[in-house]
Amino acid sequence: MNNFSKLGFILATLGSSIGLGHIWKFPYMAGQNGGGAFVLFYLFLAISIGVSMLIAEMLIGNKAKTNPVDSFVKLEPNHKSTWKFIGIMAIGGPLVMTFYAVVLGWVLYYLFVGSFNLPTNLQEAQTSFETLATGSLPIQIAGFLGCMLLTGYIVAKGAKEGIEKLNLILMPLLFIIFIGLLIYAITLDSFKEAWTFMFSFQPEKITGDVVLSALGQVFFALSLGLGTILIYGAYANDGENLLSSSLWVVISGIFISVVAGLMIFTFIFQFDGQASGGPGLLFISLPLAFSQMGVFGNIISFLFMLCVAFAGITSTVSIVEPAIAYLRDRFEWSQAKSTWVCCGAITIVGLFVILSITKDYGALFTFFGINLFDWMDLITSKFLMPLGGFLTLIFASYVVGKQRLKSFTQGFLSPALFEIWYIIIAYLAPAIIAIIALAPLFV
Template sequence: MNNFSKLGFILATLGSSIGLGHIWRFPYMAGTSGGGAFVLLFVVITFVIGVSMLIAEMVMGNQAKTNVQDAYKNLDASKGQKWEYVGFTVIGGPLILTFYCVILGWVLYYLFYVSFDLPQTLESSNKMFENLVEQNMLIQILAFFAVVASTGYFVSRGVKSGIESLNFVLMPLLFIIFIGLLVYAMTLDSFGKGWEFMFHVDFTKIDSKVLVDALGQVFFSLSIGAGTLITYAASTEKNQNLFTSAMWVVIPGILISLIAGVMIFTFVFEYNAEPSAGPGLIFVTLPLVFAKMGLAGNIICVLFMIGLAFAGISSTVSLLEPAVKWLEDKTSLNRFKAAWILSFLIFIVGVVLIFSLNPEYTKFLSIYGKNLFDWADWLSANIIMTLGGLASCVFVGWGIKKEKLRSFTEHFLKGVSFDLWLFSLRFLAPVTVIVILLHKLLESL
């Protein structure tokens, strides 16, 4: 069988979680949500709730050995066997890719162009980003095509030759690049400020917004709900120690988030930029900061964008795999055809989303005042992935009989550890997901 090795599974799963969420989203969320208070909540919630959900989806895949829909079907002991309909969440991956690959295309543009012509003022930096997103349609489409084609290529090559081989190269290089940038940041006078911003906890800053933001970041950063973990775990050895695998995914993921945060905020404070710059932190604030470093800034910008690109492509591959696996199992298509057909469809939809960002076309490509790019982002992250994560933890926690579940996990969870995991899965995790879902729905009204 075309299965992952033990290390390959860990690296592939790590690659699925370490994406733009850890390096792009985490720092700007920390910057706008209380700094150290947000970081503390994120770490605690990851270990208390995130790990239990991570293991639940891994258990499903490891036992069922099939695609997401059939995993629910094969493990469903109820009479009606309605759980297989949860398999619709496999559409979440391709939907996310329609806009995620666009953002990754922006990273490529900054890597190959902006890194060598950094903006010198905040106004020019804002203008550069706005021109790319709203005007330079051809450049966006070409960069988007490069990302989608790369994703399709690696997935079409299979679990062993494509996904595992890719992550064997990218994950070590990613850590080398970011550790190197962290070492450089440690030589700057503002390293202490960056460290304090990330790790000094002011409990007065913890409110409902910071709590929900931290809950959402945990969900976003672990690839829960997209079918990736179920699909990847289906290609592992039976009875693998999934707790150990989960720890090898969670701990390095947290480390890369913290490294990225400390490094970025050191640069931000060193050159008197604004830490709460929001999503524009990476594409507006940092290029301006790098410009103030002179030639070193150009080099650092290149390395940073390479690291971001590495993290992104490992995630795009993981988002495409569940749908490809589903098409392989459910149709006469082989992996090669399934990967490229889906990649073509993602490209077509993504081009439409790119046009929806252009002021000339926004009015034709908007629904209720929100352009199609923002709708794709909102629906996939807030609805499909959230419902997928809720379904998986409820199904494993309540839909599989306790004794059967115990037999699935007895080689790595025993006694109290099993009971704690099941309690988290049955009560803490569903409540967490429902809180996130309700908050996002109310926020959008």
């Protein structure tokens, strides 16, 4: 097994966690749900619960040194094969990829086409996005296939030559471009308004719904419950300081989210003044704001979408790797063969996912009032990821056991820190995941 270098492991894990949701979801949630109070609350949850869960999943992978399915069997004291079913989390990545690659295809379109043909008014911006998302089937398929081919090409090269090299290049570039755009944003008059929008301290806005949303964002933003962190832990060197690695990942991810938010809302308030949530922020509000900058707006749009594409592609390579590792080990296939078989299956399903959101074919792929695109999102985010994360914590806490975990963490957790960490993963984090999963039934 080709192991990551220390820096490569941190950047690969960071690349996995920094995705499209970081760039459009976190900033808008902060602005609408308490500003600075939300940011501090999220930071507390991410450093306590998020870091603890990262360490648990990394640790299982690092000690087992195999794919997500076999890791649980290997670490179970009696090697009972029953525990391999926790590895079902590995199928979550390919399912996520069926719709994530569609959205990344939109990003690629806005990067190479939309940045040079910016809308001049809100109606044009909305129409352009709606046409792409629900009507332009050839363009959607081309973007999706481009994403799948790029992902397959990188992952087929393996952990060291493919995933690590990608992140060693793209993650520093993402930080450099984002900081450059932030410096430009600081020079604009609306930067103060953006700062106020994101950081005005409003604890009264922290409601029960906001708490649940923040907890869910911590969980999903860190790629937990998909086997991604586990397999990256397997590729890390023995003796890796998993505490410092986890802190780097969490704090760097929050930094990118905050920078993205300040930059996005500065541009929107300066040139447009309308901020929508979700994909509309990225594909409607921002292009319209960029268009008000003249020719310079095309450059800013290209650089920004390039960052979003970087964040997206570093996530896609991590999303599929757990399933590929299983195929490689189970059938003794090469990394390349495992990659292309997995990506081929994702592509077939993904084409139906694309059809499900089009005007002409959507009804054929809509079940119980929900189209296939939303079903994939629902199954993974509301079921597989929470279940995978919950079972991983239970396995680490009660099957691997406290004493073995203590011996595993002696190199990077003091006795006092270990006790705190164990309380979190054995009691607090499982309870929180259960709350996140069950809350929609009662809200």
